[in-house]
Amino acid sequence: MCGRYEFTLEDSEELRRVAELLEARYGPGGWQTGEIRPTATAPVLRTGEKKAQVELMRWGYALPHTLVINARAESVREKPLFRDAVAARRCVVPTAGFYEWDGDGRKYRFRLPGEGALYLAGLYEVREGVPCYCILTTAANPSMAPIHDRMPLVLTRRDLRPWLERPQAAAALLEREPPALEARPMDPQLRLW
Structure with a gap:
């Protein structure tokens, strides 16, 4: 499961470029930076008319009585909720980790060792007039398995265009083990009681 991610600009020229594109399109602000939680408005990359474009979307498909923030890569082609999106509405969630x-x-x-940006495979749709996305997850690779049995479907920079533009390549990426990641324990937060 992936329930939080980070969108920060300090360590990544790529993420700063995403922020510049957002600002040119939407004006300053209007999206979150730092730790991103479900229902936040955040940037995603999707295929435009001629090339990939950056859009703001809400994280999570709002369904009656639940919010779907993740989808299992192994079953998205069979599940009615995701079948059409995986065929035609794939997106990339740019993160710092x-x-x-x-x-x-x-x-x-x-995070990816030596990289300032980490890209997550996602799906998007418009629900009740609101563009929204979910993040695909897969079985944990050896770098993630000691912490959790699932992880986001991580894409390398070379995977971005195939994921967005080529259905057959995207299908192969659904089945590929993500690259090794580095894990860093975070300092415990101050507890007041």
């Missing part, structure tokens, strides 16, 4: 908690409640940040 994502967070996961171990069984003891310790928080870890996961």
Whole structure:
């Protein structure tokens, strides 16, 4: 599961470029930076008329009585909720990393070694006039398995165009093990009581 990720600009020229494109399109502000939680408005990359474009979308498909923030990569082609999106509405969620908690409640940040940006595979749709996205997850690779049994479907920079533009390549990426990540434990937050 992926329930939090980070969109920060300090360590990544790529993420700063995403922010510049957002500002040119939407004006200053209007999206979150720092730790991104479900229902936040955040940037995603999707295929435009001639090339990929940056859009603001809300994280999570709002359904009656639930919010769907993740979808299992192994089953998206069969599930009615995701079948059309995986065929035609794939997106990329640009991040600086994502967070996961171990069984003891310790928080870890996961990043690609030596990279300022980490890209997550996603799907999007418009629900009740609101563009929204969910993040695809897959079985944990060896770098993630000690913390959790699932992880986001991480895309390399080379995977972005195939994921967005080529259905057959995207289908292959659904089945590929994500690259190794580095995990860093986060300092426990101050507890007042």
